[in-house]
Amino acid sequence: MSSPLVTRAASVRGFAADGGTVVALGPEPGPVQRVAAETGGIAVVGDAAGPADVRWAVAAAREAGGLDAVVTSAGGGSRSGGVLDVDQEAFDREPRVDLTTAVVTVRETLPALLERGGGSIVVGASVAALASARGLMTYTTGRTALLGLLRSLAVDHGPQAARANVVAPGGTRTRMLQPMIDRVAERLGSDEDDAVRRLTAGTPLRRFADPEEIAAVALFLASDAASFVTGSTIVADGGRSAVDVGTLAADLIG
Structure with missing residues (x-):
């Protein structure tokens, strides 16, 4: 790969280690410029949901040799409640972070990918697209929509390679997860390590992922090693989705 466009710092580092010039797109100048300087990439300060900003990033990739992969991740989410708790304004706003960002990014980058013979698009969603938790209706809905978008892309543009x-991903040690860890530690009157142990007790690997581990999956999907993989959802959750939830209570009882 020569010039992938990436919107997450861990993925930028992973792609840079694999060679080529990475175009890093993000809304905060400091983090974007730091990771670009660290990896020898190109920093583009902008919003992945803004067509003009994405076109600017595509132009930067073209100048660096051409765009051949795009890796983008959905934004954050909140425990906004169930369908009876969420007003229309909140529902219109929150899933937009996920779906509109992905649609804009794909629409603005796909022509450049096709120019070079097809390329690869990888979108980071969540295991929430496959199974919901209480009070996460808007988050789950937005992440689930991403699966349909990528399947549609695979079918529509597979003939163009x-x-x-x-x-x-399952739980990953990012800034988004830290407040939950802190709240659990406070409620339990314990430390962060104990809170993490409690939160990951139902995960076979008994831990959260590091961002670099999720980035490695994205790198694989964008690479030629995954040349016959398309329209797929790769779960990286430490085995959590393999667990029969009904057995957890029995395990606790002993």
Whole structure:
């Protein structure tokens, strides 16, 4: 790969280590410029949901040799409640972070990918696209929509050699997760390590993922090693989705 466009710092580092010039797109100048300087990439300060900003990033990739892969992740989410708790304004706003960002990014980058013979699109979603938790209606709905988008892309543009896949991570040690860890530690009157142990007790690997581990899955899907993989959702959740939830209570009882 010569010039992938990436919107997450861990993925930028992973792609840079694999060679080529990475175009890093993000809304905060400091983090984007730091990771670009660290990896020898190109920093583009902008919003992945803004067509003009994405076109600017595509132009930067073209100047660096051409765009051949796009890796983007959905934004954050909140425990907004169930369908009876969420007003229309909140529903219109929150899933937009997920779906509109992905649609804009894909629409503005796909022509450049096709120019070079197809390329690869990888979108980071969540295991919430496959199973919901209480009070996460808007978050789950937005992430689930991403699976349909990528399947549609795979079918529509597969004949042009474009591939489209989803990475669905479980809990990952990012800034988004830290407040939940802190709240659990406070409620339990314990420390962070104990809170993490409690939160990951139902995960076979008994831990959260590091961002670099999820980035490695995205790198694989964008690479030629995954040349026959498209329209797929790759789950990276430490085995959590393999657990029979009904047995957890029995395990606790002993």
